[in-house]
Amino acid sequence: MKTNLKKIISSIPSIDQLLRDEEGDRLQDKFGRKTVKSSLRLLISEMKQEIQTGELKSVSKGDIYQRLELICESTNPEIKEVLNLTGIVVHTNLGRSLFPEEAVRSAVKVMENFTNLEFDLSSGKRGERERFLIANIKELTGAEDATFVNNNAAAVFLILNTFGMTKEVIISRGELVEIGGHFRIPEIMRKAGAQIVEVGTTNRTHLSDFSAVINVNTGLIMKVYTSNYEIVGFTSSVDEKQLAELAKKNNVPFIVDAGSGNLINTTFAGSTTEDRVEQILARGADLVTFSGDKLLGGPQCGIIAGKSNFINEIRQNPVKRAMRIDKVTVASMFEVLRVYMDEHKKIKQKIPTQRFLNRSPDEIKKVVNHVLRAVSSSFDSVASAELTECKSQVGSGALPVDSLPSYGLKITPLTEKSISIEKLNSMLRGLPHPVIGRITKQCIVLDCRCLESADKLIEQLKLLGQIEL
Template sequence: MPDLRVIPSVDHLMRSDAVRKLEASYGHTLTLQELRAVSSRLREQLLASEIKLDDLETTTSYILGQLAGQLRQTLAPSLKTVVNATGIIVHTNLGRAPLSHPAIENLTALASGYSNLEYDIEAGDRGSRATHATALLEQLTGAESGVVVNNNAAAVLLVLAALAEGREVIISRGEMVAIGGGFRIPDVLRQSGAILREVGTTNRTKATDYTGAINERTSLILRVHPSNFSISGFTERPGLDELTAVGSRFTIPVVEDLGSGLLAETSATPYESTVQQSITAGVTVCTFSGDKLLGGPQAGLIVGAESALTRIRSHPLMRALRVDKLTLASLEATLIEHAAGRAHKTVPVTRMMNTDPKQTEQRAKSLALRFAEFPGLTTAIRHTSAKIGGGSTPDITLPSRAISIHVDTKSTSTIEQLLRANTPPIIGRIDHDELLLDLLTVDPADDEIIVAAVTRLLSS
């Protein structure tokens, strides 16, 4: 039977200088709460013979170490920066698009003080947050008007609620998509109060399928970007211009959920439609994400005809789905970079999509040369196929280079776990029992973080 008398009382420990120092940093209530938890856990460990402590001094030292670590962990933010070495540019699990420096600077400036979020400086009276970013959206997309909500799912929900509640929405069966996080188009339609009217088949839908479904209860035609999958082979899908022609003929709005939000054609996205193309084709409303190909913060952007946007802005859901000043600050700065033609240099997502593989290979060679000096470490440069991610262009890959890491004394899974435990965590991928760190998605400034992490890994 272990001697539990080696555990000092909580009251005694609370009066010690060491705990008083912790109390000064973390507060009395939290320090006392965690100290009780540490002491209780230690008692259970001693009774279960999971740990052995023979004297009061050793036990006190152990408790103080556990207490300090637990307090740090309790008050540490759960959201932390990571190094994305997966080769997936818009990685949903890793926060999607990293912001540009101009976006971060504008966000920081507006976060640290007051702003004209809902104040008209010229009139000296109440303003509207819905006016921010509107002019930039109009300029970049060619739309008559625009508005911002908190994500693209919210944008679709709001558009349907404002334009189609209680009436039918025509949609192709091949576009009844479900993507990560449980976002299912049929569920959003039902939640909005709209009535679903499916046409066509999974792989083939014609323009005549839409015209045949139009009746006096029809509110709009909905076209949905396939997002994270593609259908190939025996397929048919009407062009957007065909759909807008149907809409024009019957005076029915055509709404497109574009999803990805590409503003300009690039060699990396040859088959991805741009927002401008949708507006030019005549859609009434187009929705897309702010944190995918646009490279900005999480947001749902709605652009289109002023008549439709007026109804959307005045819907009660608009207030529930509105964005805050930080989102608007980083979004406007991102849109400015696109409008100024600098996005390919300053917006990380755009820059990565347009990176020359030669640049990535040069970085890989530089790292491999440095790693060659480390005993017990074997590295190699691998030609890899990176992905844009975020449900954009699922069939498109980008040429990239990765460093493979092999340590003589450690398994591949152990190396991967140790890199994940680094500060900041380094997230790579395992391919055929080989750990790869894809450099396309690693900021060049983070190369030194990788070197330092591998150095620690070898000595662990």
């Protein structure tokens, strides 16, 4: 028995031999020599243990390379292009907004070339990288000035640190939100050095609650849009104009975290979008923070727009240096904002996020039917597929209770094949071009609102039927 085990173990090729073979070369090209070599050591050790326990009866190069690739992939994940068929347009886990073509070209240009990012060509002296973006944001929002950081959470932190450090920050208890990734407003406040003063209750807050606690140690009054949930029923909140007046009377800034960053008037499926940044500033907010990669449809960044005196104070905060945006963000956001300076029709055509949100159900239905005709029998050994009505969402906290009518493919695993819904979903994710949908009532719905290339989905679904179960 021991002799047989030794024979099986000795049949494992050496690491050097496995690295020299054609398949070894391919894996080294894909993952790097060091990664493949260390993974091979780990794999061979595992295989020897499996042989000793009787779990592994024989060894082949094919099995070794198959297992080796899985180990390398698990320890060195790569960013893959996926098909977002979840029905969530601005999907944080899938990278949020896609860039318009102009922004992509601009981003590539600054990655491949030296530029005048922080160099003033007219004076020959150092320039400010934000100068390319400020004028358009001012025009689009009515702000006196603006500044940019690497995301909206950083924008909120920077404001709190600038005006609220060692001071009190007044906020309604119903706005102490938590969003994805366990990001909590109270914790950010504390990390910024501010003391939280909660007023009102979860569902009702009045102006008198704010005026009762404001004092000489108040640093600012803050309002946070509850963008990822909505409280309905017996509710009351304070009008922003009243809060602005109270803040002005007491010589403290009034800050609004608007989150999603809506810049234009538009409707999605008959529902008006969130307030525009321009409207919030017009109601008296001194500063508004919002994201660049949500409704705005650009790169990840946090934008602070508002009164110039407050923006100047923020620029003087040394912490801002740690949050500044990079050249790719500057270049791509410049082009996104240039699109917004055009007429609304072109914005909805050129900005992918706006294009997806404004897509008509009839258009989406045509795409789904086209896909169904092309793949109707391609994976009938695995699952059935049919047209289904479904609901899309904006995503990333915007308009959380509103939905957009849409259409998708409903894929149901065949019961006689004993394929679980989880197994089928895993098969879709494991395709060369992963297909990400959502599980609904023991079927998988592929909402096609964000599908611009039907051929990509057709190609992947045809591969589904070729997978060995």
